[in-house]
Amino acid sequence: MPDLQSPDLPSPDQEGPPHRRVRSFALRRGHVTPAQRRAYETLFPRVAIAFEDRILDLEQAFGRRAPCVLEIGFGMGETTAAIAAARPDIDFIAIEVFVAGIGALARRIEEMELSNVRVIQHDATEVVRRMLAPATLAGVHVFFPDPWPKKRHHKRRLIAQPFAGELAERINRGGYLHCATDWQPYAEQMVEVLSAEPRLENLHPGFAPAPVNPLAERPVTRFHARGKSLGHGTWDLIFRRAGA
Ligand SMILES: C[S@@+](CC[C@H](N)C(=O)[O-])C[C@H]1O[C@@H](n2cnc3c(N)ncnc32)[C@H](O)[C@@H]1O
Numbered sequence: 001m002p003d004l005q006s007p008d009l010p011s012p013d014q015e016g017p018p019h020r021r022v023r024s025f026a027l028r029r030g031h032v033t034p035a036q037r038r039a040y041e042t043l044f045p046r047v048a049i050a051f052e053d054r055i056l057d058l059e060q061a062f063g064r065r066a067p068c069v070l071e072i073g074f075g076m077g078e079t080t081a082a083i084a085a086a087r088p089d090i091d092f093i094a095i096e097v098f099v100a101g102i103g104a105l106a107r108r109i110e111e112m113e114l115s116n117v118r119v120i121q122h123d124a125t126e127v128v129r130r131m132l133a134p135a136t137l138a139g140v141h142v143f144f145p146d147p148w149p150k151k152r153h154h155k156r157r158l159i160a161q162p163f164a165g166e167l168a169e170r171i172n173r174g175g176y177l178h179c180a181t182d183w184q185p186y187a188e189q190m191v192e193v194l195s196a197e198p199r200l201e202n203l204h205p206g207f208a209p210a211p212v213n214p215l216a217e218r219p220v221t222r223f224h225a226r227g228k229s230l231g232h233g234t235w236d237l238i239f240r241r242a243g244a
Pocket of ligand 1: 123
């Protein structure tokens with residue numbers, strides 16, 4: 001079965017010209033284990049928020065008023081679950097498109113009895129644009145986004161304009177954006193794009209000493225470990241929403 005089967009994702013027809021979408025994720029088929037499939041079917045609905053074309057009421061979604069952190073592209077969700085467990089005072093919205101990863105995170109949420117994580121299966125750029133009001137996020141995590149190394153694919157990189165500006169607009173004054181990558185040219189693009197964004201200021205000259213995060217240490221993610229095994233470096237960046 002395909003590892004990507006969100007009914008919320010735009011159909012190929014919706015992608016055609018003149019509103020052709022550029023996606024930051026690959027439409028790939030991947031292996032889903034029976035346990036991930038079961039968790040996707042039985043546990044994910046308990047923590048799912050459906051994509052809707054209207055602003056999300058965060059207080060209603062979590063049943064309390066607390067600072068909210070957004071994670072885009074959580075992969076298998078190991079970092080999401082670890083940080084959410086370390087910070088029960090913070091609410092987390094975690095976005096991913098792939099069934100295997102969503103199943104894996106749903107299982108961690110159940111096993112670790114986390115009540116502060118909600119999961120959205122949809123293109124995060126659409127979620128940010130349509131569901132999140134300006135100045136509502138205490139933080140944003142983008143850990144090891146797809147690097148799209150080929151020049152013709154650079155337009156698919158997530159940390160680029162106009163999305164970087166849209167993301168910055170959703171962060172509270174004093175809130176932060178933490179990105180990490182193992183791909184140096186993308187790291188350099190991130191510094192350039194985020195430094196040019198007037199709503200953000202870099203907390204460190206250039207890159208942050210890894211793996212510092214304003215909430216909790218950033219655990220090594222699956223893609224971080226993969227980058228290390230390939231001999232890649234790691235670059236963390238932490239920007240704050242200006243005007244605190
Ligand atoms: C290279 S993986 C990194 C996963 C994880 N953060 C890690 O470090 O192991 C990037 C992930 O981001 C997800 N992703 C990319 N663009 C996305 C988007 N627009 N909306 C939701 N997820 C996205 C992909 O599906 C993929 O699982």
